[in-house]
Amino acid sequence: MEINRHNLPEDTAALQQMVAGLLEELEVREWRLRQLQYLVEQLLRYRYGPKRERVSENQLFLFAVTLLSAGEENAPAPEKPETSQPQRIGHGRQHLPKTLERRRVVYDLGERERRCPECQEELKHIGEEVSERLEYVPASLYVIEEACQKYACSNG
Template identity: 40%
Template sequence: MKEVAVYPENIEDCYKVIDHVSIERDHYKVLYEQLQRHRYGQRSEKLSKDQLALFSELLGEDAEKEPQEETVTVPSHQRVRPKRKPLPEHLPRERVEHDLADEEKICACGCTLQRIGEEITEKLEAIPTQFKVIQHVRFKYGCKACETGVKIPSLPPMLIPKSIVTPSLLAMIVSDKFESHLPLHRQTQRFEALGIDLPRNTMANWVIVIGMFCESLLELMKQDMLQAKLIHADESPLRVLSEGKQKSYLWYYYGRVAESQICCIDFQASRHSIHPANFLKDYSDYMMTDAYSGYGELVRKKDVIPTYCWAHARRKFEAIPQPKKAVKKSHWRWKCLTLLAPCIK
Protein backbone atom coordinates (compact mmCIF):
# COMPACT_ATOMS: atom_id res chain seq x y z
CA MET A 1 0.00 0.00 0.00
CA LYS A 2 1.40 3.38 -1.02
CA GLU A 3 2.13 5.78 1.82
CA VAL A 4 0.38 9.15 1.72
CA ALA A 5 2.70 12.13 2.04
CA VAL A 6 2.01 14.48 4.96
CA TYR A 7 2.63 18.16 4.25
CA PRO A 8 2.87 21.03 6.71
CA GLU A 9 -0.24 23.14 7.26
CA ASN A 10 1.37 26.49 8.16
CA ILE A 11 4.36 28.64 7.34
CA GLU A 12 6.20 27.91 10.61
CA ASP A 13 6.11 24.17 9.98
CA CYS A 14 7.33 24.79 6.43
CA TYR A 15 10.32 26.68 7.80
CA LYS A 16 11.12 23.73 10.09
CA VAL A 17 10.92 21.28 7.19
CA ILE A 18 13.10 23.51 5.03
CA ASP A 19 15.71 23.85 7.80
CA HIS A 20 15.73 20.09 8.37
CA VAL A 21 16.10 19.35 4.66
CA SER A 22 18.83 21.99 4.35
CA ILE A 23 20.79 20.46 7.23
CA GLU A 24 20.49 16.98 5.74
CA ARG A 25 21.53 18.30 2.34
CA ASP A 26 24.63 19.98 3.80
CA HIS A 27 25.46 16.82 5.75
CA TYR A 28 25.33 14.54 2.72
CA LYS A 29 27.12 17.12 0.63
CA VAL A 30 30.01 17.10 3.10
CA LEU A 31 30.11 13.29 3.01
CA TYR A 32 30.13 13.36 -0.78
CA GLU A 33 33.02 15.84 -0.86
CA GLN A 34 34.99 13.74 1.63
CA LEU A 35 34.50 10.63 -0.50
CA GLN A 36 35.56 12.57 -3.58
CA ARG A 37 38.73 13.76 -1.86
CA HIS A 38 39.46 10.27 -0.56
CA ARG A 39 39.00 8.75 -4.02
CA TYR A 40 40.56 11.40 -6.24
CA GLY A 41 42.36 13.79 -3.87
CA GLN A 42 46.02 14.10 -2.97
CA ARG A 43 47.39 11.19 -0.92
CA SER A 44 50.71 12.76 -0.01
CA GLU A 45 50.93 14.40 3.43
CA LYS A 46 53.58 16.89 2.37
CA LEU A 47 52.95 20.27 3.97
CA SER A 48 52.26 23.21 1.73
CA LYS A 49 53.58 26.74 2.27
CA ASP A 50 50.10 27.90 3.30
CA GLN A 51 49.93 25.32 6.08
CA LEU A 52 53.41 26.16 7.31
CA ALA A 53 52.35 29.81 7.61
CA LEU A 54 49.16 28.90 9.50
CA PHE A 55 50.30 30.55 12.74
CA SER A 56 52.30 33.38 11.20
CA GLU A 57 49.83 35.96 12.53
CA LEU A 58 50.64 34.91 16.09
CA LEU A 59 54.34 35.63 15.59
CA GLY A 60 53.87 39.37 15.43
CA GLU A 61 54.61 41.97 12.81
CA ASP A 62 57.99 40.43 12.04
CA ALA A 63 56.35 37.32 10.62
CA GLU A 64 57.34 36.42 7.12
CA LYS A 65 55.09 38.11 4.61
CA GLU A 66 53.71 36.51 1.50
CA PRO A 67 56.25 36.96 -1.31
CA GLN A 68 55.26 39.20 -4.17
CA GLU A 69 55.10 37.77 -7.66
CA GLU A 70 58.01 38.83 -9.80
CA THR A 71 59.45 37.87 -13.13
CA VAL A 72 62.73 35.98 -13.08
CA THR A 73 64.85 35.56 -16.18
CA VAL A 74 66.56 32.19 -16.35
CA PRO A 75 69.77 32.33 -18.44
CA SER A 76 70.60 29.55 -20.84
CA HIS A 77 72.87 26.85 -19.49
CA GLN A 78 74.61 23.68 -20.55
CA ARG A 79 73.41 20.35 -19.26
CA VAL A 80 75.94 18.70 -16.94
CA ARG A 81 76.41 14.96 -17.31
CA PRO A 82 75.81 13.22 -13.96
CA LYS A 83 79.01 12.00 -12.36
CA ARG A 84 79.27 8.43 -11.13
CA LYS A 85 79.84 8.14 -7.39
CA PRO A 86 83.21 6.60 -6.43
CA LEU A 87 83.32 3.08 -5.08
CA PRO A 88 83.53 2.76 -1.27
CA GLU A 89 86.99 3.23 0.15
CA HIS A 90 86.68 0.33 2.61
CA LEU A 91 86.55 -2.26 -0.19
CA PRO A 92 89.87 -4.03 -0.82
CA ARG A 93 91.67 -3.10 -4.03
CA GLU A 94 93.46 -5.48 -6.39
CA ARG A 95 95.92 -3.75 -8.70
CA VAL A 96 96.12 -5.06 -12.27
CA GLU A 97 98.83 -3.24 -14.26
CA HIS A 98 98.74 -2.81 -18.03
CA ASP A 99 102.01 -1.72 -19.67
CA LEU A 100 103.15 -1.06 -23.21
CA ALA A 101 105.25 -3.60 -25.03
CA ASP A 102 108.99 -2.87 -25.24
CA GLU A 103 108.84 -2.00 -28.93
CA GLU A 104 105.98 0.47 -28.25
CA LYS A 105 108.14 2.37 -25.72
CA ILE A 106 110.39 3.71 -28.51
CA CYS A 107 109.47 7.20 -29.72
CA ALA A 108 109.45 8.14 -33.40
CA CYS A 109 112.60 10.21 -32.79
CA GLY A 110 114.42 7.14 -31.48
CA CYS A 111 114.38 8.01 -27.75
CA THR A 112 112.95 5.75 -25.05
CA LEU A 113 109.62 6.87 -23.58
CA GLN A 114 109.60 7.73 -19.87
CA ARG A 115 106.71 6.96 -17.52
CA ILE A 116 105.05 10.27 -16.54
CA GLY A 117 101.99 9.04 -14.64
CA GLU A 118 99.19 6.55 -14.59
CA GLU A 119 95.43 6.42 -15.13
CA ILE A 120 93.29 4.23 -12.86
CA THR A 121 89.95 2.75 -13.93
CA GLU A 122 88.02 0.94 -11.19
CA LYS A 123 85.64 -1.97 -11.80
CA LEU A 124 83.47 -3.65 -9.16
CA GLU A 125 84.10 -7.39 -8.88
CA ALA A 126 81.67 -9.79 -7.18
CA ILE A 127 82.87 -12.91 -5.36
CA PRO A 128 80.11 -15.53 -4.86
CA THR A 129 79.35 -16.72 -1.35
CA GLN A 130 81.83 -19.34 -0.27
CA PHE A 131 81.24 -22.13 2.20
CA LYS A 132 83.81 -24.27 3.91
CA VAL A 133 83.77 -27.07 6.46
CA ILE A 134 85.74 -26.52 9.66
CA GLN A 135 87.01 -29.83 11.05
CA HIS A 136 87.64 -29.87 14.78
CA VAL A 137 90.22 -32.63 15.13
CA ARG A 138 90.78 -33.92 18.68
CA PHE A 139 93.62 -36.32 19.34
CA LYS A 140 92.98 -39.29 21.60
CA TYR A 141 95.49 -40.54 24.15
CA GLY A 142 95.57 -43.81 26.07
CA CYS A 143 97.93 -46.02 28.05
CA LYS A 144 98.75 -49.34 26.36
CA ALA A 145 100.19 -50.77 29.55
CA CYS A 146 97.22 -50.49 31.93
CA GLU A 147 94.53 -49.52 29.44
CA THR A 148 92.71 -47.52 32.10
CA GLY A 149 90.94 -45.20 29.65
CA VAL A 150 91.17 -42.70 26.82
CA LYS A 151 91.80 -39.00 27.19
CA ILE A 152 90.56 -36.53 24.59
CA PRO A 153 90.45 -32.72 24.69
CA SER A 154 87.03 -31.12 24.95
CA LEU A 155 85.48 -29.06 22.17
CA PRO A 156 85.58 -25.28 22.43
CA PRO A 157 82.30 -23.62 23.52
CA MET A 158 79.70 -23.86 20.76
CA LEU A 159 76.81 -21.45 20.15
CA ILE A 160 74.39 -24.38 19.68
CA PRO A 161 75.90 -27.66 20.97
CA LYS A 162 75.62 -30.79 18.80
CA SER A 163 74.84 -28.66 15.77
CA ILE A 164 76.73 -28.00 12.54
CA VAL A 165 75.96 -24.28 12.61
CA THR A 166 78.66 -21.67 13.23
CA PRO A 167 78.16 -18.05 14.32
CA SER A 168 78.84 -16.78 10.79
CA LEU A 169 76.27 -19.13 9.20
CA LEU A 170 73.67 -18.30 11.84
CA ALA A 171 74.25 -14.57 11.37
CA MET A 172 73.75 -15.00 7.63
CA ILE A 173 70.46 -16.90 8.05
CA VAL A 174 69.03 -14.45 10.60
CA SER A 175 70.12 -11.39 8.61
CA ASP A 176 68.60 -12.73 5.38
CA LYS A 177 65.34 -13.59 7.14
CA PHE A 178 64.70 -10.41 9.14
CA GLU A 179 66.68 -7.74 7.31
CA SER A 180 66.41 -8.91 3.69
CA HIS A 181 62.97 -10.56 4.21
CA LEU A 182 64.08 -13.85 2.68
CA PRO A 183 61.90 -16.68 4.08
CA LEU A 184 63.54 -19.85 5.32
CA HIS A 185 62.04 -22.02 2.59
CA ARG A 186 63.71 -19.85 -0.05
CA GLN A 187 66.98 -20.04 1.84
CA THR A 188 66.59 -23.82 1.77
CA GLN A 189 66.24 -23.68 -2.02
CA ARG A 190 69.37 -21.53 -2.25
CA PHE A 191 71.38 -24.03 -0.18
CA GLU A 192 70.05 -26.92 -2.28
CA ALA A 193 71.32 -25.19 -5.43
CA LEU A 194 74.78 -25.19 -3.81
CA GLY A 195 74.52 -28.87 -2.90
CA ILE A 196 74.03 -28.24 0.85
CA ASP A 197 71.20 -29.95 2.73
CA LEU A 198 69.77 -27.56 5.34
CA PRO A 199 66.09 -28.36 6.04
CA ARG A 200 63.71 -25.56 6.82
CA ASN A 201 62.72 -26.92 10.24
CA THR A 202 66.39 -27.12 11.26
CA MET A 203 66.99 -23.46 10.45
CA ALA A 204 63.73 -22.54 12.20
CA ASN A 205 64.98 -24.20 15.40
CA TRP A 206 68.25 -22.26 15.11
CA VAL A 207 66.33 -18.99 14.80
CA ILE A 208 64.27 -19.85 17.88
CA VAL A 209 67.39 -20.59 19.91
CA ILE A 210 69.13 -17.38 18.90
CA GLY A 211 65.93 -15.50 19.76
CA MET A 212 66.10 -16.95 23.27
CA PHE A 213 69.72 -15.81 23.53
CA CYS A 214 68.71 -12.27 22.51
CA GLU A 215 66.04 -11.98 25.22
CA SER A 216 68.61 -10.83 27.76
CA LEU A 217 69.88 -8.21 25.27
CA LEU A 218 66.32 -7.00 24.68
CA GLU A 219 65.80 -6.67 28.41
CA LEU A 220 68.93 -4.51 28.72
CA MET A 221 67.77 -2.31 25.83
CA LYS A 222 64.36 -2.00 27.46
CA GLN A 223 65.86 -0.89 30.78
CA ASP A 224 67.88 1.78 29.00
CA MET A 225 64.86 2.96 27.00
CA LEU A 226 62.79 3.39 30.18
CA GLN A 227 65.24 6.12 31.20
CA ALA A 228 64.12 8.31 28.28
CA LYS A 229 62.05 11.44 28.91
CA LEU A 230 59.81 10.68 25.92
CA ILE A 231 58.81 7.36 24.37
CA HIS A 232 57.09 6.98 21.00
CA ALA A 233 54.79 3.97 20.66
CA ASP A 234 52.94 2.49 17.71
CA GLU A 235 51.66 -0.88 16.54
CA SER A 236 51.73 -2.50 13.12
CA PRO A 237 49.82 -5.57 11.87
CA LEU A 238 51.75 -8.67 10.87
CA ARG A 239 50.40 -11.79 9.19
CA VAL A 240 51.62 -15.03 10.75
CA LEU A 241 51.40 -18.40 9.03
CA SER A 242 49.80 -20.43 11.80
CA GLU A 243 46.59 -22.31 12.31
CA GLY A 244 43.62 -20.23 13.40
CA LYS A 245 45.51 -16.94 13.45
CA GLN A 246 45.79 -14.67 10.43
CA LYS A 247 47.03 -11.40 11.90
CA SER A 248 49.27 -10.49 14.82
CA TYR A 249 50.93 -7.23 15.83
CA LEU A 250 54.39 -5.76 16.29
CA TRP A 251 54.45 -3.12 19.02
CA TYR A 252 57.19 -0.53 18.46
CA TYR A 253 58.69 1.51 21.29
CA TYR A 254 61.29 4.18 20.58
CA GLY A 255 63.21 6.32 23.05
CA ARG A 256 66.36 8.42 23.11
CA VAL A 257 68.79 8.54 26.00
CA ALA A 258 71.64 11.03 25.61
CA GLU A 259 73.13 10.23 22.19
CA SER A 260 71.71 6.71 22.00
CA GLN A 261 68.56 5.88 20.05
CA ILE A 262 66.81 2.73 21.28
CA CYS A 263 63.98 0.91 19.50
CA CYS A 264 62.37 -2.17 21.04
CA ILE A 265 59.89 -4.36 19.13
CA ASP A 266 57.45 -6.54 21.05
CA PHE A 267 55.58 -9.27 19.16
CA GLN A 268 52.07 -10.04 20.40
CA ALA A 269 49.19 -12.06 18.99
CA SER A 270 46.60 -9.31 19.52
CA ARG A 271 46.07 -5.56 19.77
CA HIS A 272 44.91 -5.67 23.38
CA SER A 273 45.72 -2.78 25.70
CA ILE A 274 47.36 -5.12 28.19
CA HIS A 275 50.47 -5.47 26.00
CA PRO A 276 51.77 -1.85 26.17
CA ALA A 277 50.68 -1.72 29.81
CA ASN A 278 52.87 -4.72 30.65
CA PHE A 279 55.82 -3.67 28.51
CA LEU A 280 55.98 -0.13 29.96
CA LYS A 281 54.69 -0.85 33.44
CA ASP A 282 57.82 0.67 35.03
CA TYR A 283 57.82 3.82 32.87
CA SER A 284 56.81 7.23 34.23
CA ASP A 285 57.21 10.21 31.92
CA TYR A 286 55.95 11.53 28.57
CA MET A 287 54.56 9.19 25.92
CA MET A 288 53.60 10.01 22.32
CA THR A 289 51.02 7.84 20.53
CA ASP A 290 48.11 8.16 18.18
CA ALA A 291 44.55 8.28 19.51
CA TYR A 292 44.21 4.49 19.68
CA SER A 293 42.29 3.57 22.84
CA GLY A 294 44.60 0.60 23.46
CA TYR A 295 47.08 2.94 25.16
CA GLY A 296 44.39 4.18 27.55
CA GLU A 297 45.22 1.71 30.31
CA LEU A 298 48.82 2.88 30.30
CA VAL A 299 47.96 6.57 30.01
CA ARG A 300 45.56 6.34 32.95
CA LYS A 301 48.59 5.94 35.18
CA LYS A 302 49.26 9.20 36.97
CA ASP A 303 52.96 9.06 36.15
CA VAL A 304 52.50 8.80 32.35
CA ILE A 305 51.70 12.04 30.52
CA PRO A 306 50.19 11.53 27.03
CA THR A 307 51.34 13.66 24.09
CA TYR A 308 49.46 12.91 20.89
CA CYS A 309 50.75 12.88 17.34
CA TRP A 310 50.20 16.05 15.30
CA ALA A 311 50.35 14.12 12.03
CA HIS A 312 47.21 12.19 12.97
CA ALA A 313 45.47 15.36 14.12
CA ARG A 314 46.33 17.09 10.87
CA ARG A 315 44.53 14.39 8.90
CA LYS A 316 41.24 15.35 10.57
CA PHE A 317 41.66 18.96 9.48
CA GLU A 318 42.56 17.81 5.97
CA ALA A 319 39.28 15.89 5.77
CA ILE A 320 37.26 19.08 6.30
CA PRO A 321 35.80 20.27 2.95
CA GLN A 322 37.08 23.55 1.58
CA PRO A 323 34.80 26.51 2.42
CA LYS A 324 32.69 27.90 -0.35
CA LYS A 325 30.54 30.97 -0.80
CA ALA A 326 27.60 30.84 1.57
CA VAL A 327 24.11 30.99 0.08
CA LYS A 328 21.60 33.19 1.79
CA LYS A 329 19.17 31.18 3.87
CA SER A 330 16.23 33.35 2.90
CA HIS A 331 16.87 32.54 -0.76
CA TRP A 332 16.53 28.78 -0.12
CA ARG A 333 13.48 29.32 2.03
CA TRP A 334 11.74 31.35 -0.67
CA LYS A 335 12.58 28.77 -3.33
CA CYS A 336 11.29 25.87 -1.19
CA LEU A 337 8.14 27.77 -0.23
CA THR A 338 7.45 28.34 -3.90
CA LEU A 339 7.65 24.60 -4.51
CA LEU A 340 5.58 23.68 -1.45
CA ALA A 341 2.94 26.36 -1.84
CA PRO A 342 0.52 24.17 -3.87
CA CYS A 343 0.78 21.48 -1.19
CA ILE A 344 -0.13 23.74 1.74
CA LYS A 345 -3.79 23.48 2.64
Protein backbone atom coordinates (compact mmCIF):
# COMPACT_ATOMS: atom_id res chain seq x y z
CA MET A 1 0.00 0.00 0.00
CA GLU A 2 1.39 3.36 -1.02
CA ILE A 3 1.37 6.08 1.61
CA ASN A 4 0.17 9.56 0.72
CA ARG A 5 -1.78 12.33 2.45
CA HIS A 6 -5.13 11.41 0.94
CA ASN A 7 -5.42 7.76 1.99
CA LEU A 8 -4.20 7.74 5.64
CA PRO A 9 -5.91 5.23 7.94
CA GLU A 10 -8.26 6.56 10.66
CA ASP A 11 -7.08 4.02 13.28
CA THR A 12 -4.50 5.51 15.72
CA ALA A 13 -2.74 2.17 16.22
CA ALA A 14 -2.21 1.86 12.49
CA LEU A 15 -0.99 5.46 12.35
CA GLN A 16 1.46 4.83 15.21
CA GLN A 17 2.75 1.71 13.49
CA MET A 18 3.16 3.72 10.28
CA VAL A 19 5.07 6.49 12.07
CA ALA A 20 7.35 3.93 13.77
CA GLY A 21 8.09 2.31 10.42
CA LEU A 22 8.79 5.68 8.82
CA LEU A 23 11.11 6.71 11.67
CA GLU A 24 13.01 3.45 11.36
CA GLU A 25 13.34 3.96 7.61
CA LEU A 26 14.50 7.55 8.23
CA GLU A 27 17.22 6.34 10.63
CA VAL A 28 18.43 3.79 8.08
CA ARG A 29 18.56 6.44 5.37
CA GLU A 30 20.41 8.92 7.63
CA TRP A 31 22.95 6.23 8.53
CA ARG A 32 23.43 5.40 4.84
CA LEU A 33 23.80 9.13 4.04
CA ARG A 34 26.53 9.53 6.70
CA GLN A 35 28.26 6.44 5.36
CA LEU A 36 28.23 7.80 1.79
CA GLN A 37 29.43 11.24 2.94
CA TYR A 38 32.35 9.60 4.74
CA LEU A 39 33.17 7.59 1.62
CA VAL A 40 33.11 10.75 -0.53
CA GLU A 41 35.46 12.50 1.96
CA GLN A 42 37.86 9.57 1.84
CA LEU A 43 37.85 9.48 -1.95
CA LEU A 44 38.42 13.24 -2.17
CA ARG A 45 41.27 13.03 0.35
CA TYR A 46 42.79 10.14 -1.59
CA ARG A 47 42.47 12.00 -4.90
CA TYR A 48 43.37 15.55 -3.90
CA GLY A 49 44.88 15.28 -0.41
CA PRO A 50 48.55 15.29 0.56
CA LYS A 51 50.40 12.14 -0.41
CA ARG A 52 52.32 11.95 2.86
CA GLU A 53 49.26 11.43 5.02
CA ARG A 54 49.21 7.74 5.74
CA VAL A 55 46.88 7.81 8.77
CA SER A 56 43.33 9.04 8.51
CA GLU A 57 42.39 11.64 11.10
CA ASN A 58 39.42 9.45 12.05
CA GLN A 59 41.75 6.56 12.86
CA LEU A 60 43.56 8.65 15.46
CA PHE A 61 40.48 8.56 17.68
CA LEU A 62 40.81 4.78 17.93
CA PHE A 63 43.94 5.20 20.03
CA ALA A 64 42.77 8.17 22.13
CA VAL A 65 41.24 5.97 24.83
CA THR A 66 44.37 3.83 25.04
CA LEU A 67 46.64 6.85 25.29
CA LEU A 68 44.51 8.53 27.94
CA SER A 69 44.35 5.40 30.09
CA ALA A 70 48.10 4.85 29.72
CA GLY A 71 48.75 8.42 30.87
CA GLU A 72 46.64 7.93 34.01
CA GLU A 73 48.41 4.73 35.02
CA ASN A 74 51.88 6.33 34.72
CA ALA A 75 53.19 3.09 33.32
CA PRO A 76 56.79 3.16 32.12
CA ALA A 77 57.21 3.44 28.38
CA PRO A 78 57.93 0.12 26.68
CA GLU A 79 61.49 -0.30 25.54
CA LYS A 80 62.11 -0.35 21.83
CA PRO A 81 63.13 -3.80 20.67
CA GLU A 82 66.43 -3.86 18.87
CA THR A 83 65.97 -4.58 15.21
CA SER A 84 68.36 -6.72 13.27
CA GLN A 85 67.96 -4.48 10.21
CA PRO A 86 70.63 -1.83 9.78
CA GLN A 87 69.57 1.78 9.61
CA ARG A 88 68.66 2.90 6.12
CA ILE A 89 71.18 4.84 4.13
CA GLY A 90 70.10 8.34 3.14
CA HIS A 91 69.25 9.45 -0.35
CA GLY A 92 71.78 10.90 -2.74
CA ARG A 93 74.96 9.66 -4.25
CA GLN A 94 76.89 6.92 -2.56
CA HIS A 95 80.63 7.09 -2.08
CA LEU A 96 82.75 5.46 -4.75
CA PRO A 97 84.56 2.25 -3.74
CA LYS A 98 88.05 2.70 -2.28
CA THR A 99 89.35 -0.16 -4.44
CA LEU A 100 89.16 1.89 -7.64
CA GLU A 101 92.30 3.56 -8.96
CA ARG A 102 92.40 7.27 -8.11
CA ARG A 103 94.04 10.13 -9.95
CA ARG A 104 94.29 13.34 -7.95
CA VAL A 105 93.95 16.73 -9.64
CA VAL A 106 94.66 19.75 -7.42
CA TYR A 107 93.31 23.16 -8.34
CA ASP A 108 95.30 25.81 -6.48
CA LEU A 109 95.31 29.59 -6.52
CA GLY A 110 98.09 31.54 -8.16
CA GLU A 111 100.57 33.56 -6.10
CA ARG A 112 98.63 36.80 -6.65
CA GLU A 113 95.31 35.26 -5.72
CA ARG A 114 96.70 33.98 -2.39
CA ARG A 115 96.89 37.55 -1.07
CA CYS A 116 94.05 39.24 0.83
CA PRO A 117 92.48 41.91 -1.40
CA GLU A 118 92.11 44.28 1.57
CA CYS A 119 95.33 43.98 3.59
CA GLN A 120 97.57 42.24 0.99
CA GLU A 121 98.69 39.69 3.61
CA GLU A 122 99.21 36.09 2.44
CA LEU A 123 96.15 33.88 2.99
CA LYS A 124 96.48 30.79 5.21
CA HIS A 125 95.53 27.36 3.90
CA ILE A 126 92.40 26.24 5.84
CA GLY A 127 91.44 23.07 4.01
CA GLU A 128 90.16 21.71 0.75
CA GLU A 129 86.96 20.53 -0.84
CA VAL A 130 87.29 17.18 -2.59
CA SER A 131 84.74 15.98 -5.10
CA GLU A 132 84.90 12.63 -6.83
CA ARG A 133 83.95 11.95 -10.42
CA LEU A 134 83.85 8.51 -12.00
CA GLU A 135 85.69 8.39 -15.30
CA TYR A 136 85.34 5.54 -17.78
CA VAL A 137 88.13 4.49 -20.08
CA PRO A 138 87.27 1.38 -22.11
CA ALA A 139 88.18 -1.73 -20.13
CA SER A 140 88.93 0.24 -16.93
CA LEU A 141 87.40 2.56 -14.40
CA TYR A 142 89.17 5.11 -12.25
CA VAL A 143 88.23 7.97 -9.97
CA ILE A 144 89.40 11.53 -10.49
CA GLU A 145 89.63 13.39 -7.18
CA GLU A 146 89.35 17.10 -7.74
CA ALA A 147 90.63 19.06 -4.73
CA CYS A 148 89.98 22.80 -4.54
CA GLN A 149 92.29 24.44 -2.01
CA LYS A 150 90.67 26.90 0.41
CA TYR A 151 92.36 29.93 1.95
CA ALA A 152 91.35 32.57 4.47
CA CYS A 153 92.85 35.79 5.79
CA SER A 154 94.20 35.56 9.34
CA ASN A 155 93.16 39.17 10.04
CA GLY A 156 89.52 38.50 9.72
